[in-house]
Amino acid sequence: MTSVTPFLVFFAGAAVVALSPARLRSVLLIATPVVGAVNLWFLDPATTLGVSFLGVDLVIHSGDRLSVLFAWLFHLAALIAVIYSLHMSDRLQQVAALAYAGCALGAVYSGDLVTLFLFWEGLALTSAALILARRAPGSPRATLRYLVVQVTSGLLLLAGIAMLRAGGEDIGLAAMELDGTAAWLIFLALGIKCGFPLLHGWIIDAYPEATETGTVLMSAFTTKVAIYALARLFPGTGELIWIGAAMTMFPIFYAVIENDLRRVLAYSMINQLGFMVVGIGIGTELALNGAVSHAFNDVLFKGLLFMTMGAVLYRTGRMGGSELGGLYRTMPATTGLCIVGAASISAFPLFSGFVSKSMIMVAVIEEGHGWVWLVLLFASAGVFHHAGIKIPFFAFFAHDSGLRPKEAPRAMLVAMAVAASGCLVIGMWPDLLYRMLPFDVSYDPYTWTHVLTQCQLLFFSALAFTLLKLYRLYPPELPGVNIDADWCYRWLLPRLARHAARLAGDAAVPLRAVALALIAGTTSVGRRWGGPSGILARDPVTGTASLVVLLVFALVLVLHLVRGL
Amino acid sequence: MSDDKRRFLDHPRNVRWIIRALYGACFLLLAADFVVHRHIEHPFETLFGFHALYGLVACVILVLAARELRKLVMRREDHYDD
Numbered sequence: 001m002t003s004v005t006p007f008l009v010f011f012a013g014a015a016v017v018a019l020s021p022a023r024l025r026s027v028l029l030i031a032t033p034v035v036g037a038v039n040l041w042f043l044d045p046a047t048t049l050g051v052s053f054l055g056v057d058l059v060i061h062s063g064d065r066l067s068v069l070f071a072w073l074f075h076l077a078a079l080i081a082v083i084y085s086l087h088m089s090d091r092l093q094q095v096a097a098l099a100y101a102g103c104a105l106g107a108v109y110s111g112d113l114v115t116l117f118l119f120w121e122g123l124a125l126t127s128a129a130l131i132l133a134r135r136a137p138g139s140p141r142a143t144l145r146y147l148v149v150q151v152t153s154g155l156l157l158l159a160g161i162a163m164l165r166a167g168g169e170d171i172g173l174a175a176m177e178l179d180g181t182a183a184w185l186i187f188l189a190l191g192i193k194c195g196f197p198l199l200h201g202w203i204i205d206a207y208p209e210a211t212e213t214g215t216v217l218m219s220a221f222t223t224k225v226a227i228y229a230l231a232r233l234f235p236g237t238g239e240l241i242w243i244g245a246a247m248t249m250f251p252i253f254y255a256v257i258e259n260d261l262r263r264v265l266a267y268s269m270i271n272q273l274g275f276m277v278v279g280i281g282i283g284t285e286l287a288l289n290g291a292v293s294h295a296f297n298d299v300l301f302k303g304l305l306f307m308t309m310g311a312v313l314y315r316t317g318r319m320g321g322s323e324l325g326g327l328y329r330t331m332p333a334t335t336g337l338c339i340v341g342a343a344s345i346s347a348f349p350l351f352s353g354f355v356s357k358s359m360i361m362v363a364v365i366e367e368g369h370g371w372v373w374l375v376l377l378f379a380s381a382g383v384f385h386h387a388g389i390k391i392p393f394f395a396f397f398a399h400d401s402g403l404r405p406k407e408a409p410r411a412m413l414v415a416m417a418v419a420a421s422g423c424l425v426i427g428m429w430p431d432l433l434y435r436m437l438p439f440d441v442s443y444d445p446y447t448w449t450h451v452l453t454q455c456q457l458l459f460f461s462a463l464a465f466t467l468l469k470l471y472r473l474y475p476p477e478l479p480g481v482n483i484d485a486d487w488c489y490r491w492l493l494p495r496l497a498r499h500a501a502r503l504a505g506d507a508a509v510p511l512r513a514v515a516l517a518l519i520a521g522t523t524s525v526g527r528r529w530g531g532p533s534g535i536l537a538r539d540p541v542t543g544t545a546s547l548v549v550l551l552v553f554a555l556v557l558v559l560h561l562v563r564g565l
Numbered sequence: 566m567s568d569d570k571r572r573f574l575d576h577p578r579n580v581r582w583i584i585r586a587l588y589g590a591c592f593l594l595l596a597a598d599f600v601v602h603r604h605i606e607h608p609f610e611t612l613f614g615f616h617a618l619y620g621l622v623a624c625v626i627l628v629l630a631a632r633e634l635r636k637l638v639m640r641r642e643d644h645y646d647d
Contacts, residue, residue: 370608374609378623452603457617460622478635479642481640
């Protein structure tokens with residue numbers, strides 16, 4: 001049996017789904033990742049596939065252990081997400097979901113930067129459809145904001161690639177040093193999609209705007225492709241250690257005061273990405289294994305948490321912590337699954353977060369970054385606080401909101417159960433995951449010291465939450481927005497642009513007067529020359545006349561453009 | 566709706582019991598520091614109950630700082646609507 005490069009299966013699936021009637025689409029949606037998985041199983045890891053395009057030799061397919069790990073992860077994520085989406089039959093979302101997964105697979109098998117760029121842009125376009133598909137009044141503008149940021153990342157990547165090519169350098173996917181403009185441009189392009197501090201605005205802006213399924217897909221693909229690319233191109237880049245540490249820290253403060261629970265999870269996403277970025281920055285085999293396995297686990301537990309919140313949104317139409325509460329009464333299964341996700345992200349022993357995050361922590365301390373270790377430990381306590389406790393507490397417990405929604409649809413429950421099982425299986429038998437990691441490192445997360453210290457950290461964090469709540473020091477959930485990096489392009493830039501337009505308008509007044517005078521002058525000259533007795537009306541010079549008319553026309557056009565300012 | 570019967574957590578006694586169980590678990594975990602020989606990786610870890618104390622203090626600082634942050638950054642819900 002011969003296999004094809006994995007993205008083709010998903011692109012074909014998307015094309016067939018686009019043309020199929022609703023009833024058939026559900027079957028095709030499930031079939032695509034299943035066929036994809038069979039295809040991947042038989043795929044020879046050593047296969048490479050190259051094409052020549054516009055004089056550039058591209059490597060469309062080339063894989064190693066890192067690619068294969070992400071490919072399995074993306075197949076699993078796609079399967080979970082399509083099961084989750086079976087309650088609806090929105091063609092736009094279904095096609096976008098498969099195409100989006102296909103782009104993610106294309107990106108992790110790209111053998112050069114140009115191919116990576118093509119899938120990078122594909123990820124932006126296909127995921128934007130998942131925001132548009134929400135069809136809320138603000139959706140078109142949210143989609144546009146998201147696209148502008150994503151395309152900016154693509155353009156930076158393209159500019160970096162062009163500079164490398166111009167300098168006669170290799171555009172293969174080899175690790176690079178952070179020296180020179182080209183490397184920095186590529187670093188920034190990756191930084192936007194990874195959610196580096198101040199470049200992270202799109203994550204918290206877009207995730208709460210997408211559909212229930214859309215957010216689950218977005219949390220699985222875009223940022224994880226970016227982490228994959230960062231691990232390939234910039235492993236061991238020292239700057240990443242502090243960038244990552246900052247990413248683990250600042251979102252937890254915002255998460256505590258944020259009301260929209262999907263935005264709380266978006267902040268938590270940046271925090272988890274921070275751990276991975278630190279791991280990549282450390283760059284040892286243990287650290288890279290930790291970063292990659294944490295990316296794997298994050299897709300499952302963050303996906304699970306986004307799915308539980310999506311189910312709440314689907315059943316209640318609300319997402320604000322201030323409006324929810326007490327839902328455990330009528331949504332007990334969703335509550336239980338949410339708690340599994342919460343325990344996993346908080347890195348409780350026996351849950352998946354524990355077996356990957358501890359790898360990064362150990363690598364950090366082995367390389368002598370004591371202060372970074374303290375920062376990450378603070379952030380770990382913070383994760384439990386905002387994602388582990390706050391999400392389930394304010395959605396399902398806290399005060400009784402009076403809402404009595406039905407339990408989540410069965411398909412959603414199945415998808416959440418699959419993800420929850422993944423979290424538990426990896427947490428209990430981490431070797432299943434460790435075996436697939438890029439480097440062979442023997443690592444045992446379940447030592448007495450690790451289990452005890454992690455339990456102490458988490459239980460005393462829970463104690464802090466309980467005491468702060470009992471003494472009424474915990475900030476209440478309040479409706480409102482919190483100013484963050486997205487303020488730059490949602491508030492500042494539009495106002496600057498409007499101001500600039502007004503200034504330009506003012507400057508245009510004298511210009512317009514000059515233009516009008518010129519038009520008047522030209523017309524009178526034209527009348528004198530082109531009138532019945534004018535020189536241009538005489539027969540031998542008709543050619544000259546048309547030339548002059550053309551010039552005048554061009555002039556009028558230019559003047560008109562100036563007036564239009 | 567028939568679902569409105571009083572559930573487990575609607576009884577304050579049960580909630581108190583859960584909170585007491587948490588206190589108990591915290592006490593036992595702290596006491597375990599005497600028993601388990603910890604493998605030290607960071608100098609701070611030589612302190613008795615370092616992780617417990619760090620978790621508690623970190624979360625209190627986190628919440629108190631976040632309350633101050635809210636005063637700085639919180640705006641009305643329609644802040645971005647034109």
